[in-house]
Structure formats: C-alpha cells, structure tokens
Amino acid sequence: MDQASILKIAAEACDDKRAEDIIALNMEGVSLVADYFLICHGNSDKQVQAISREIKDRAEENGINVKRVEGFDEAKWVLIDLGDVIAHVFHKEERHYYNLEKLWGDAPFEDLFGDQK
Template sequence: MILHAVTKAADDKRAENITALDMEGISPVADYFVICHGNSDKQVQAIAREVKDKAEEFGVGIKRMEGFDEARWVLIDIGDVVVHVFHRDERVYYNLERLWGDAPHVDVLTS
C-alpha cells in the first residue's frame, strides 16, 4: 500500500512525529494525510525527495509537489495520499492535526 511506503520513506530520512490521518468521508481531497517534519531545510527536502522517489518506485505518479525550494511546508499530492512535510516551526504554527482533529489516526509504522 502506498500509504505505508511513503511513511516508511519519511521514516528512513528521520522525519519526526510521523502522523497518518484517515480522511475518508472528511476531506474530498484525499483518503489519507501524512504529516511529518524535519529540523532543517535540507532534511525537509531530503524527506520530500525520498517520498517522491518511493511513490514513483511503486508506479504512483506525483500529481503535484509544492514548496520544495522554500523547504518550510512541502506538499506532495500522490492522489489518494497527500503528504505534508513541514519544517518544525511551521508544523507547530499550522497544527494540521488540530485542524483535522476528527480524523482517525492510522498506525502505519508498526504494521
């Protein structure tokens, strides 16, 4: 499943506090949101690049990737999964987990 592949890719680049939210029935945008952060611009870019590469390995094309050059909030649209890779400070500021507080969490890294 692509959800597990991209969360593992983020984990491989030492993304912190990786959270997957089940957005089915909550958001028309995607079935799952993956939210994580890095502690530097270079780490944010490395995480985003690894997620993109892993999705392409699975034969899933990237529909859109925004924010890569600024490395503050990189959004990677993989269709059914949207990955948000934040710089630590921006993650605290935008707090998407609170915004989408009704969404159930998916345990992806231990399964």
C-alpha cells in the first residue's frame, strides 16, 4: 500500500472520532523520518485515546504494519508509527505547546479531504 493510501486511512480514522484540525504535512525532502506527518487533536484524554485506537485498528484492518505506538496511557501526545506515515494525536493544549506545524514550517500541507472540509 502506498503512503497516500495509508495517510487517507489514518485521516479518515481521525475524522470518524471527531478529531479537530486534522492536517497532513508532506515531509518528503524535509525529513528522513517519514514521508507524511498527520497531526490532529482531541479535547480530552479519552478522545485522544479513542482517536489513537481508531488509527491503529484501521491500519491493522487494512494490513498496514503499526510499528510503534507511544504515549497512549498519558494521552497528551500519542505517536503512531505507520512507517512512511507518522500520526501525531495531541491533547489540545499540548498541540499548541509543541506546534509541529510551525516547527516543520518548510513542509507543505497535503489536501486530505478535498472540498469536504
């Protein structure tokens, strides 16, 4: 499965759990870590965990290898490593604090939902 398909599956999982401000950064040529960063946030620990669990479950259902999940128990910043796509699910306050969008400001935004969002 290609990176764009993995990104779409993960983004739809976020959307289904009502994650807020879902964005993707195209990291090709910017970082060696991954091709895409998917970033979103939830408004409570439970929502952050629900979003993270949904990404992991959808990935596994589609045969995508989930390499690692970090931060799930704390639910402040959960990182889900899907290989070429890394999903960052933040608690709202943590997202504003770390501001990955600004940190990786050289990375262009990827259109996730077309005209739907």
